[in-house]
Amino acid sequence: MAFLSGCDLAQVYRRAKADGYALIANNFAEPNVLLGILAAYEGAKSDLLLQVSMGAAKFAGGGKPLPGLRALVRYVQALAAEVRIGVFVNLDHVTPDHVGDFIRPALAEGLCASVMIDASALPFEENVAATKRVVELARPYGALVEGELGKIKGVEDEIASDEAFYTDPDEAAEYVERTGVDLLAISVGTQHGVSTGRDLTLRTDLARAIDARLREEGMERPLVLHGASGLSAEQVRALVAAGVCKVNKDTTYQYVYARAAADFFRANRAAILPPEGTTFDPITFEPSGRDWKPDKKLFDPREVGKVVQAAIRAVAAEMIDQVGSGGKSLYA
Numbered sequence: 001m002a003f004l005s006g007c008d009l010a011q012v013y014r015r016a017k018a019d020g021y022a023l024i025a026n027n028f029a030e031p032n033v034l035l036g037i038l039a040a041y042e043g044a045k046s047d048l049l050l051q052v053s054m055g056a057a058k059f060a061g062g063g064k065p066l067p068g069l070r071a072l073v074r075y076v077q078a079l080a081a082e083v084r085i086g087v088f089v090n091l092d093h094v095t096p097d098h099v100g101d102f103i104r105p106a107l108a109e110g111l112c113a114s115v116m117i118d119a120s121a122l123p124f125e126e127n128v129a130a131t132k133r134v135v136e137l138a139r140p141y142g143a144l145v146e147g148e149l150g151k152i153k154g155v156e157d158e159i160a161s162d163e164a165f166y167t168d169p170d171e172a173a174e175y176v177e178r179t180g181v182d183l184l185a186i187s188v189g190t191q192h193g194v195s196t197g198r199d200l201t202l203r204t205d206l207a208r209a210i211d212a213r214l215r216e217e218g219m220e221r222p223l224v225l226h227g228a229s230g231l232s233a234e235q236v237r238a239l240v241a242a243g244v245c246k247v248n249k250d251t252t253y254q255y256v257y258a259r260a261a262a263d264f265f266r267a268n269r270a271a272i273l274p275p276e277g278t279t280f281d282p283i284t285f286e287p288s289g290r291d292w293k294p295d296k297k298l299f300d301p302r303e304v305g306k307v308v309q310a311a312i313r314a315v316a317a318e319m320i321d322q323v324g325s326g327g328k329s330l331y332a
């Protein structure tokens, strides 16, 4: 199945909302995470939502976000053509100052099925105005727009917030009505970054109240949970039952990547690092001191890459189970 559009993604969310499951929105910035995730989703027959933050695009583009996004998306497109699941890309956390240089060209070039405009740091009226402009911009391309109301504590990419502000259900209804957003990111106590679910005052009741309020007004929307790394399976399931349809995961993959690589290099230290008192020239391959050679079978970056991919695949599969999207692909 090829890389798909916003109209197709809207169908996936409709089915998810009706059947009570959610999609994990999987952040990635490089191939090992992408390949691990893709393998997990293909294996589980779940549709796959990938997301790219501007920081990730900038990383992939050697400092240039738009070329980086193009490169990542083309990689995804080529692989998506080989699997029987729907594959979608969302632009994660784009601030209003990058509508012109990032969102607009990404939409025009068909690089995403949806985009998140994050104007949540602005006062309510300005958030409404900035979000509405992106909704109008995205409509002709059939792309979905996610807006955010309330503030999520922590640091995400280049956006930082010291305090959490819970989303108010009445404000949520007004915001959805006035902006026309397709998805609503709410703040119910989760945090961006490393925080464990035990330390949070998680307001599942508030998610339920927002969902109920939107339904009452005939404006039911998939709710989005940011800062979801660190939550227990029970917490995720409770939030999905309360109307959350998109659960963002970035930090979990970052840690699993680093941990798998750290364990691999620690276990294979002697095959890569010369013994104490010996140096090894990477160009001439001349050792000084003792005769020593590294082991190419272990230092080839594909070796650690395979280990990272397997670890990412395993954790991605576990999170598919938490949100219940396995076996639900509309395209399998």
Ligand SMILES: [Zn+2]
Pocket (backbone or CB within 6 Å): 093, 156, 192, 226, 227, 248
């Ligand atoms: Zn976020």
